Amino acid sequence: MYNMIENLPKTYNPKDFEEKIYKFWNDKRYFEADVNKEKEPFTIMMPPPNVTGNLHMGHALNNTIQDILIRWKRMEGYEALWLPGTDHASISTEAKVVEKLKKEGKSKENLGREKFLEEAWDWTREYGGNINNQLRKLGVSCDWSKERFTLDKGLSNAVEEVFIRLYNKGLIYRGDRIINWCPTCKTAISDAEVDHEDSHGHLWHIKYPIKDSEDFITIATTRPETILGDLAIAVHPEDERYTRLVGKYAILPLVNREIPIVADEYVDMEFGTGAVKITPSHDPNDFEVGHRHNLGQYKIMNDDATINENGGEYEGLDRYEAREKIVRDLDKEGYLLKIEDHENNVGHCERCKTVVEPIISKQWFVKMEPLAKPALEAYRNGNLKFIPKRFGKIYSHWLENIRDWCISRQLWWGHRLPVYYCKDCDEIMVSREAPEKCSKCNSTNIHQDEDTLDTWFSSALWPFSTLGWPEKTEELKYFYPTNVLVTGYDIIFFWIVRMVFSGIEQMGELPFEDVFLTGLIRDEQGRKMSKSLGNGIDPLEVIDEYGADALRFTLITGNSPGNDMRFYMERVEANRNFANKLWNATRFVLMNLDEDVIDEELNLENLEEEDRWILSRVNNVTKEMTENLSKYEIGIAGQKIYDFIWDEYCDWYIEMVKPRLYGDNEDSNHTAQKVLLIVLKDILKLLHPFMPFITEEIWSHLPKNMEALIISSWPEYKDEYNFKDSEERIVYIMKAIKGIRNVRAEMDVAPSRRSKVIFITKDEGVKSILEYGERYFINLAYAQDIEIEEDKDKIGEDNIQIVMDRSEIFLPLKDLIDFEKELERLEKEKEKLEGELKRVRGKLSNEGFLNKAPENIVEAERQKEIKYKDMMEKVLERLEYIKENI
Incomplete structure (x- = not known):
């Protein structure tokens, strides 16, 4: 073994050996795991970080936990596979490549799809995967020989296979539904790519006249521009304020379109006015209400968030320009009743920070209800376990209220949909290869869908696609299902759920038994680390200064699963x-x-x-x-x-x-x-x-x-090393020594000053322990000698007493204290405290100070006076004792 015969250096410096040791492990292939029928497998799939990403504290925590588990299981004798890899991160990678091209005076559109993808691959090969090199600094012992990338050929085949299977089962469909739309990136985005931020906004109260009546109904909205797309007003069926209006029509302000007033239990009677405008094409809840009441659709926005031709005189305006003009016009026409301040939670695109627009769009969706049922049942019957347990309720609640999943993205970097359209008859064909002719009309005028799949679609297959599925590989048979998933609690919905239902659907069993959820790493003040706050801490800088071991140990101690921790x-x-x-x-x-x-x-x-x-x-x-x-x-x-x-x-x-x-x-x-x-x-x-x-x-x-050491065996409990009586005896001695040391420390007794130690006990078992422990008391408790007595009346009065279980300890004061020096020290302490009390009392008797100083400063001085008085009382008491005994 390397370096074995050299002496251990005098100074501990992790820089001297960390890189060398990691290379030694890797060169010896200790991280690699293969099919071994003589061993039981233990498998962890590394949550694939974005190929564009860099190591942050969340990654460091997550991967340290995985590494601890895999190293432990490897030492326990398992064939332990920890499979690493990266995610192609379609939207973030594409954004970075587009930004690079812009600096070069090029554009995605001018290059065309094929040339753009060449640029994207070049960029990924040059800059991508940096995080894996950074993970090595942390000491992760994953099997780099099996590293995967979600755009690998094998994984791409798996993605196509799942899409085709789900489509053929009727679980993937194309339709018009509400999605998250980024007007800047010009693509649908997943909930995981939306950052919700508290925003100071307004609640506009608007009057909607009732048709053929002098009456009106008041609506409160945070998005006045969407009035242009209103198709109804909804009230709760049990709201007596509006019962008389259900079935009637309101006149849409500024637009003068008649819209029905409907009753729907979706409405919250306590919020706003208890009546809500229904804009089915621009709100997910309104979409459902519209569907229930057959309202149809009325889209008023273009992909760039400008108002379209359905917006009348507002056509062409940006959504916020339209908002300002609509509010002015509502006020001018007498429809605007009042404006209230309102704190709102607004979704922003994770990449470009643009406010996301919920909008109806023709996209590809996965029908979730049939897939959600077995995933929910797996949790309810105890086969899928969450650590900590409380997150199971979140998982369960989300599945019980799940909506269909939008999987298409208007991007070029990613898995292109295996969908083909006939330009002559609009027939849709789903196929691995491009059809030569239309399956319906035999036309050869066929083109492939331009969209790519949501990144989470390929990530959902990670536990089995990385092992060779859909091929029935030996690795897949041996290492699947995996044992535990370690990830953050913030992606329960976006990744964990999707892996669970994908594993059940494609493999017939859960992808893992346990889900270990980590919390967030926060700064010392409890704030989330972010670029905007400038409070992020680079793990690599910590490693450079203190070593990887110190960082790892800090991350995993002092906190528990699922809880945020301060760093x-x-x-x-x-x-x-x-x-x-x-x-x-x-x-x-x-x-x-x-x-x-x-x-x-x-x-x-x-x-x-x-x-x-x-x-x-x-x-x-x-x-x-x-x-x-x-x-x-x-x-x-x-x-x-x-x-x-x-x-x-x-x-x-x-x-x-x-x-x-x-x-x-x-x-x-x-x-x-x-x-x-x-x-x-x-x-x-x-x-x-x-x-x-x-x-x-x-x-x-x-x-x-x-x-x-990495491949040595984990220690096992040995019955022959079970010495319970010895533990009890040594622990008793240790407690006695700690008691003596504490007294000496409180009295500031120098280690060189030894004292007699007298034990009082009638317990024969304790006597035996103390007699055996004499050498420990002499060596570790600075004892001159020890005595064991049964009657404490024989030992005099000038002693410090320590109470133990079944015994008492007495230390003669004369052995501990040099009375002359102690008197001198206490006189100096008294003089110092007199000065401090004089100073603080002077401040507190000064009216100017009391009137001008902040209350917290004044209170701090009052607390000092209390502290110094208490210290003075103790010093005076001690002085009196010393003077009496000197």
């Missing part, structure tokens, strides 16, 4: 310090390891109490962490190994055995060395999935390790 650089620094502590502990072990001890078997008969304790503890931590990881309690598992390494192994066990390592008892010395090494090896294995670089580097320097 603090202080925690990254603390985790680097943790890595440094492990590094130094390893150096200590190696420096005290004799070559002739390495091959010795551990003789359980030679174990001392602290040996049994640490072996039992690492045994239990192994069991607990395995259970935690199996429940996806990754943060809990990480915290347990952190606490064990820092507190128990480094701060306690190493300190406990130092006298034995430097002593003359050879058996005891060798046993301590052997246990130190055994536990260190288990520590490295348990920590490896979380902090892979430092653990692999340390592992390479341990003697007799002939295989890489």
Whole structure:
């Protein structure tokens, strides 16, 4: 194994080895997984990031979790496949290529489709996939030999196959429905590509006259320009205010078109005036109302969001210009009753930030109800599980209220629809290859649909298309279904649902059993990281400064699945310090390891109490962490190994055995060395999935390790290491030592000043523990010697008391305090506090300060006075005691 015979460097510096180790893993092909009938498979499909993307904290969190799971399962003996890849990201990639062409004085339209796609492929090959190189810096151990791209030939074949199958089953159709339309990108976009932002707007109250009447009905709207497309007014059937008007007609202001007043339960009686205008061609809810009441359609907008020929005198105006003119005209004609401020949630195109327009459009759709039912049933019967469970309700609710899915996009970069039209008879033909002639009229005048498919259509097939489907490959049989999906909670609707129903429909079974949902990474103030706020943190910069291990450990500890977390650089620094502590502990072990001890078997008969304790503890931590990881309690598992390494192994066990390592008892010395090494090896294995670089580097320097840590076996619980009694005894001693240390720290007693330690107990079991622990109290609690008594009346009064379970500890004050020096220190402290109290009381008695200073500043001074008074009381009390005993 590489670097094994060199000494571990004195200083921990991740830059010295992280890149080298990753290359070592990759060159040795440790990440690769193949069909192996002798092993049970474990599969994770990496959520494919956009080919145009760069690594951000969300990616870092998501991929760290996946890497932890895959490394753990690999060590457990599974054939663990983590398959990576990227998504072609049709709208964002096309936008970037269009922008590049614009700078070169070219345009998409002038180039034509074929030349434009050549440019897009060139751009993708040059700039795309950068995120995968960045992921390597994080240490991800995915199988790069199986990396896929959603526009790969194999995946494109799968997309065509699914489209044709769904079309032939009547589950894909072409029709006029409401979609999200971006007037700038000039394409339909998915809900996932719409960013909803709070916006300050208005609610315009408009008077609609009732036909043949002096009466009118008031409508409140946030989009006055859509009045031009109104086809009805709807009221709730139980709203007594409007019952008399149902069935009558209103006159559309400015347009003078008659529109019916209908009753529909969709209307919210409490919002606005309780009556709503129905514009079926420009609102998804209105579309449904229009369908129920056979209102038809009346589209008043062009693709660029200007008013079309149906807008009368407003034709040609931009939607917002039309809004201003319509509002002025409504006011002029007496239809505008009032304008209210209104906070509205407005959808913007994720790419160009243009306000999205809901509009009726002839598009291709997937009929969702038949596909949603089995996906919903899979969750209800417990076959599909969410971590945490609460997100299952969101999944269920969305499927219960699902709408048909618009899958066509007016873009050139992506999977082109396998749809052909006859120009002579309008026959629609769906086929893998271009038909030579029309299936209906035999015409050869045929052209292919210009649209491409929604990116989510190909992503929905990711768990099986990446394994070779529709071919019945050995990889598909072996690795599908996958085990767990790790992704953000924000794409439950857009990706998770679509993978579930696609897997059931095409493969006959769920694509995964478990869905592990992560939260968002927020800044220190709890704000979402964004370019506009300038509060984003580049993971690569963090890695460069602190190392990948410190970043990984920060991301997975201190939070739980599905919850947002705040990112603090202080925690990254603390985790680097943790890595440094492990590094130094390893150096200590190696420096005290004799070559002739390495091959010795551990003789359980030679174990001392602290040996049994640490072996039992690492045994239990192994069991607990395995259970935690199996429940996806990754943060809990990480915290347990952190606490064990820092507190128990480094701060306690190493300190406990130092006298034995430097002593003359050879058996005891060798046993301590052997246990130190055994536990260190288990520590490295348990920590490896979380902090892979430092653990692999340390592992390479341990003697007799002939295989890489990444492919070593996960520790198993051993019954022979179950020393419960030893754990209880050592824990009791540790609690006593902590109590003594705390008292000494509070009294600022120097470590060099030793004291007698007196234990009072009548419990024979406790006496036995304390007698055994004498050397620990002398070495770790700065004891001069210890006494064990049954009656505390014999020990005098000038002692500090510590209460324990079944015992009490007394420390003689004369051993702890140099009374002369303490008196001097307290007098100085008293003088300092007198000055602080004088200053703060002077401020608080100053009327000018009280009247002019902000209330929070005044309150801060009041709190200081309280604090200084309290400190002064304690100092005076202590002074009195010292003077009495000096």
